[in-house]
Amino acid sequence: MILKCENLSYIHKGSGNGIHDFDAEFSGGGIFGILGPNGAGKSTLIRMLAGCVKPQKGRVLAGSADMFIIPPKRRASLVSFLPQTFSCDFSYTCLEAVSFGRYASEGFMSEAGSRCREVLDELGIGHLADRRISDMSGGEFQKAMIAQTAVQGAECIILDEPVSHLDAKSQYDIMSYLKKQAVSGKSVILTIHDLSSAALWCDRVIFIRNGLKIADGSVRDVFTEENIKRVFSIDAQVIDYSGCRIPVARKI
Amino acid sequence: MCPAYKYYYIPNIPESLSFSNGECQFNVEVLVMLKKGMLFLFTLCLLCFTGICEACDSSVCTDNAASSDAIMSYSGRNSPPDYSDRRSGAFLEKDDDGSYADVFFVAPTVCTYRDSHVMRMDDEVVKAKFLGSINMEIGIYNDDARVFAPYYRQAALNVYNMEPKYAEQYLNGAYLDVKSAFEYYMRRHNGGRPVILAGFSQGADMCIRLMKDFCGNKSFDSRIIACYALGWRVTADELSKHANIRMAESEDDVGTIVCFDCESEAVKGTIIIPEGMKSLSINPLTWRTDSSYAEKTLNRGACFTDYSGEVTKEVPEFTGAYICPERGVLKITDVRPSEYTKVLDILPDGSYHVYDYMFFYRNLQENVAKRIEAYKRLHK
Numbered sequence: 001m002i003l004k005c006e007n008l009s010y011i012h013k014g015s016g017n018g019i020h021d022f023d024a025e026f027s028g029g030g031i032f033g034i035l036g037p038n039g040a041g042k043s044t045l046i047r048m049l050a051g052c053v054k055p056q057k058g059r060v061l062a063g064s065a066d067m068f069i070i071p072p073k074r075r076a077s078l079v080s081f082l083p084q085t086f087s088c089d090f091s092y093t094c095l096e097a098v099s100f101g102r103y104a105s106e107g108f109m110s111e112a113g114s115r116c117r118e119v120l121d122e123l124g125i126g127h128l129a130d131r132r133i134s135d136m137s138g139g140e141f142q143k144a145m146i147a148q149t150a151v152q153g154a155e156c157i158i159l160d161e162p163v164s165h166l167d168a169k170s171q172y173d174i175m176s177y178l179k180k181q182a183v184s185g186k187s188v189i190l191t192i193h194d195l196s197s198a199a200l201w202c203d204r205v206i207f208i209r210n211g212l213k214i215a216d217g218s219v220r221d222v223f224t225e226e227n228i229k230r231v232f233s234i235d236a237q238v239i240d241y242s243g244c245r246i247p248v249a250r251k252i
Numbered sequence: 253m254c255p256a257y258k259y260y261y262i263p264n265i266p267e268s269l270s271f272s273n274g275e276c277q278f279n280v281e282v283l284v285m286l287k288k289g290m291l292f293l294f295t296l297c298l299l300c301f302t303g304i305c306e307a308c309d310s311s312v313c314t315d316n317a318a319s320s321d322a323i324m325s326y327s328g329r330n331s332p333p334d335y336s337d338r339r340s341g342a343f344l345e346k347d348d349d350g351s352y353a354d355v356f357f358v359a360p361t362v363c364t365y366r367d368s369h370v371m372r373m374d375d376e377v378v379k380a381k382f383l384g385s386i387n388m389e390i391g392i393y394n395d396d397a398r399v400f401a402p403y404y405r406q407a408a409l410n411v412y413n414m415e416p417k418y419a420e421q422y423l424n425g426a427y428l429d430v431k432s433a434f435e436y437y438m439r440r441h442n443g444g445r446p447v448i449l450a451g452f453s454q455g456a457d458m459c460i461r462l463m464k465d466f467c468g469n470k471s472f473d474s475r476i477i478a479c480y481a482l483g484w485r486v487t488a489d490e491l492s493k494h495a496n497i498r499m500a501e502s503e504d505d506v507g508t509i510v511c512f513d514c515e516s517e518a519v520k521g522t523i524i525i526p527e528g529m530k531s532l533s534i535n536p537l538t539w540r541t542d543s544s545y546a547e548k549t550l551n552r553g554a555c556f557t558d559y560s561g562e563v564t565k566e567v568p569e570f571t572g573a574y575i576c577p578e579r580g581v582l583k584i585t586d587v588r589p590s591e592y593t594k595v596l597d598i599l600p601d602g603s604y605h606v607y608d609y610m611f612f613y614r615n616l617q618e619n620v621a622k623r624i625e626a627y628k629r630l631h632k
Contacts (some may be wrong), residue, residue, distance in 0.1 A: 052415070071526040076416050086418070089330045089370040089405065090425035104416040152417060194403070 001047065001078060001155040002027040003187060005030065007058035010044050011211075019045045020211040021058070029185040030203035031178060032246035033192050037232055041189040041211040043084060043160050049189060050081035050158045063154075076104030082147065084161045084191075091134040094120065094144045101148035119147040123177055139170035146174055157181060159190040163197065175201045195236075195247045199223055207231045213252055219245050330370055332429060333403055335436040340373075342383050343390070344441075345398040353446040353477060353624055355393045356437055357401040358430055358455035359385050360483070363408040369422050371406045379403060383557030385452075389609050391561055392616045393450050393480070396624060400441060402433030406454055412523050412598050423457065430458040431465065442475070446627055448620065449479040452609060453524075456484035456511070460497075463509055468496035477627045479509045480616070483608040485524055485531035485580075486511050497531045503539035503619055504626035510619075512532055512574070512582040514611060516589050516602035519581075523598055525607055531580035536612040537573055539619065548572040549585050555613035563613075571611060584611065 005027045008178075011018035017130055025093075026032050034042050047053040049060055051067040060067040062078045070078070079082070080101070088097070098116040120126045123143045133141055142162070149157060163171040179201060182188045190203040192198050198219070205222045206217040210232045215222040223245045228236045236247040313532040342359065362381040363371040371378055386401050407422035414422075446539040446567060448536040451459040459481045478500065486499060500508035513524045514531040521527030537546035540597070554570035555563045571586035599605055609616060 050415075071521070071528050072416050073526075074528075080417075082413055089368075090422060090428065091419065092421070100424075102418040146416060178572045182310050 001017045001063050001187075002061075003156050003189075005058065006061070007051060008048055008055050009057035010048060010053060010055050010058065012044070015039070017041060017044070018211050019048070019208075022208075022211075022213055023208065024213070024216065025197070026187045026189055029182050029187060031182045031201055032189045033189065033198040033202035033205040035188065035192060035195070035198055035205055035231070036208040036214075040208045040231075042208060044211075045208065046158055046160050046189065046191055047081075047083075050079055052081060052083075073104045076152060076154065077147065078154055079156045079158060080149045080152035081091070082149040082157075082159045082162060084164075086145065090131060090133045092128070094125065094131050094133060094140075095129040097133050097144055098147045098151060101151040102153075105153065116147065116151050119150050120144070122180075123147055124173055125171065136161055139166050142166060143170065143174060146177065150177075154186075156187045156189065159188070161191050161193065164193060171197065195223070195228070199244050199246050200212075223247055272443060278357055279327050298507070316450055322622070330372055330405055331335055332405065332432070333373055335402060335433045336440075339341065340403055340433070341400065342379070342386055342403050343399040345400065346574050347441065347443075351396050351398050351449060352628070353397040354447045355390070355397045355450055356397045356434060357386055357390060357393065357399055358404070358449075358451035358458040359401060359406070360404060360451070360453035360455045361409050361412075363406055363409075365408045366376045367412070369408045369411050369414075370425065371408065373403060373405065381559075382406075386396065387561035388557040389450075389452055391555075391557065391563075392558075392613060393448055393620050394607060395617070395621060396400075397448060400437050401438075401532065402430065404429035404433060404458075409596070425455070426454070427461045431532035434462055434466075436625075438472075445473050445475065446477050446624070446631070447498040448477045448623075449481075451481060451484075453605065459462050460484060460486060460490075460509065460511075463497045464490075464494045467507075467518040473507060474631075478506065478620075478623045480620070481509050481511045482616075483513050483524065483605055484511060485513065485529070487529060487531060491532065499541070500534045500539070501541050504622050506627045506630055508622060510536075512536065512608065514582045514604035516604065517583050517585070519600055519602040521579075522581075522600055522603050522605065524603075525579055525581050527579075533575050533580045533582055535575055536615045536619065537580065541575065543575045543577040545585070546572050550615075551612065552614035552618060554607075556587040556610050557613075566614075568614075568626060573611075587611070 003026050005022055008022040009020050022045060030147045034046060038040050044053065048055050051060065054068055060081065062070060067075065067197050095116055096111065098120060099113065117126060117129060120129055123146060125140055125143050128136065128140060133144065136144065146162060149159065163174055175197065178188050182203065202219060203239050205219055206213060207222060207227055215227050223238055224239055225236055228234060228247055237250055238245050240249050290310045338344055343357065358384050362385050363378050382403060390399055399585065404426055406426045411419045411422045449459040449462055459479050463479050491497065498508045500510045511531065515522060525531050534541050535546055537550040538544065548569045548571050553566050553568045556565040558564050571584050573582050573584050576583050584604055592604055592607055594601055594603045595606045604611065
């Protein structure tokens, strides 16, 4: 499936932040990173891509269908979204929480159990399947939510800052899991703040600032000192490490 | 003509306002106060429903994702109700008042929070709306029945805009409370009496879930008169996965689900029955499940009620209706959307969801009596 946005615009009342006339296309598997400073419009963009926020102008196409006229269950088979924040009032077990990811296709706690356990194992928290989410750490809970997003089985996985606030090991576990998803042909679109992580894991990156697309392409093409200065207002040196272009902030 | 409602003992009224005269456990003064207050609250509720989405930024209204003030977490801030505590019941009638059956009623969505997704059990304003919403509808069911209606951590209106996997976490959570309340009711209050399950909108969804869980249990099957799940849907796929539940196909089949949702002829999809989905409905004018058109002369009276349960307007022969063969929804033929507006922004123009039971109030009232009689005949 090709996820395409055309002339996408959304301006928040009050702050004036948002996205202006944004065009992009995502297809063919891979991790697509959206980067920019706070308030650049990353979350607004990603929520429009996921069909959560209706654009004020332009449209998002999943294949040939407008995202906003696709019925929810069908949309759930195309796009699975993990928001930046989520707070649950009910203390489900980890396995129950993950099973909700299968709700649109199978209904809660159907035969989805075995698939959910597999994904929990892949994320290294299979042993926590029966633990209450109220008793899980932030990193464990985030992995459970990643599992929930993955078991939905959508062709495109969209995540808003999936590894912010996590320790290095949890970040690594989650990003390597998402990489496997991308290699298997899924399009993984995410916002991310850590430039080094983006350089390591992303197949394509988009820089945005003040709601405008500044650069779009491979890490090698986009991670230039000029672009980083322009978007993040920092002086950085980009070094080659093991075939990756890693930006490093210069000493003041 | 039957009264639209009767008053009940409402156990959560503050002690200082209530008294018992030995036979009648409700407080007349309080009820008068409630009637006056409920009119205000009903107006307030409608304003909340209509105003909240207009007032808020569209990024909130169209937000399908979960959003909250916390990073991935379990909030743990809303404890489950304790149904052994009488204050957890909006309606909880005396153990024996001589009536034949019980109604276990599940209230519709009244919670319109902007900042969270679950009704808080200590929110007295929402609880008053909750009670009012039950009063508005309960007159259909309570002619010869005791009423039990639990408070529950219902999903807020904004949940219906969420992606299914997030919405279901809240709706399933709400159901865990309703199920717990129902099990407590069956254990503590039912005493072998026949029971009607009834609910509207989210409440109907909850009742259908109860049917899925309990049908097939001999004790439950022998006691269930019918499940009135108005303003929701049941699909053929659901029916195939739950072999023990049956949809009503006539006016007096017992142990079945009565289900329909109303809209104008132009509507193609709603959050209740999205485009491409088909629900299994029954026409409350004919009690048939085919698509034949029922004239409005069959309509025994639409009743428009307020938060006290008072019928503020009654219109005999209000509208005809037929079941849409493609979507299974009940198409209303003699009402203009401009006169009966959608009220809720999450619904399309032409949806009559909020009037589902009002448009067919008297027909439903008669049908409840008929199904009780049918149950009596079956269980002589």
